Amino acid sequence: NAGVTQTPKFQVLKTGQSMTLQCAQDMNHNSMYWYRQDPGMGLRLIYYSASEGTTDKGEVPNGYNVSRLNKREFSLRLESAAPSQTSVYFCASSEAPSGPQETQYFGPGTRLLVL
Amino acid sequence: AQSVSQHNHHVILSEAASLELGCNYSYGGTVNLFWYVQYPGQHLQLLLKYFSGDPLVKGIKGFEAEFIKSKFSFNLRKPSVQWSDTAEYFCAVNAKAAGNKLTFGGGTRVLVKP
Numbered sequence: 248n249a250g251v252t253q254t255p256k257f258q259v260l261k262t263g264q265s266m267t268l269q270c271a272q273d274m275n276h277n278s279m280y281w282y283r284q285d286p287g288m289g290l291r292l293i294y295y296s297a298s299e300g301t302t303d304k305g306e307v308p309n310g311y312n313v314s315r316l317n318k319r320e321f322s323l324r325l326e327s328a329a330p331s332q333t334s335v336y337f338c339a340s341s342e343a344p345s346g347p348q349e350t351q352y353f354g355p356g357t358r359l360l361v362l
Numbered sequence: 363a364q365s366v367s368q369h370n371h372h373v374i375l376s377e378a379a380s381l382e383l384g385c386n387y388s389y390g391g392t393v394n395l396f397w398y399v400q401y402p403g404q405h406l407q408l409l410l411k412y413f414s415g416d417p418l419v420k421g422i423k424g425f426e427a428e429f430i431k432s433k434f435s436f437n438l439r440k441p442s443v444q445w446s447d448t449a450e451y452f453c454a455v456n457a458k459a460a461g462n463k464l465t466f467g468g469g470t471r472v473l474v475k476p
Contacts (some may be wrong), residue, residue, distance in 0.1 A: 252406070282466075288426060289466035290406075305463065310429055337406065349456075350396075351464060353406040 251354035270338030385453030
């Protein structure tokens with residue numbers, strides 16, 4: 248089991264460029280999440296997908312879009328990158344459909360630098 | 363705004379010292395509480411969690427946390443740290459009042475000197 252995998256590990260973009268961060272999980276989990284981690288601010292939820300076919304906004308969705316391609320894959324797209332989107336991005340998954348007692352399993356993260 | 367606060371951003375201590383990391387939250391009602399840890403170069407992983415029952419929760423690697431409802435706190439403790447405990451620690455709260463989404467504190471970087 249690879250758990251939660253993310254690609255790429257590191258990316259540099261110029262302002263205005265677009266890119267898609269990929270996430271896949273092999274644990275047959277229903278729910279998937281995208282977070283961003285900034286120093287001193289912990290992890291903030293960007294978007295989540297409670298189950299295949301559904302997506303919802305989190306705390307900081309502006310400037311991002313997501314696609315739940317199938318049960319395994321959940322991608323995050325930046326249509327026009329801005330320096331404020333420089334961050335470390337984590338994908339996570341959990342078994343329950345947004346159940347309160349769920350444990351979330353995290354990927355290794357993608358470091359994004361927007362110049 | 364409702365939030366999760368970790369008051370110590372950085373902690374430096376020597377091996378065998380005791381560790382206590384504070385976590386306070388501002389949500390009312392039912393809460394589920396978590397501590398996650400991120401070792402250097404690794405994924406975030408669950409250290410321990412509290413849903414109900416005994417407010418003193420034991421996790422992996424000798425860590426424990428105590429839920430004090432009256433203080434809205436869920437502090438993490440370890441009696442004697444090791445160099446391998448060097449990591450960043452995140453408190454997280456899942457509250458019905460917050461739509462059952464996980465909200466993280468800002469994290470505490472812990473450096474244990476050998």
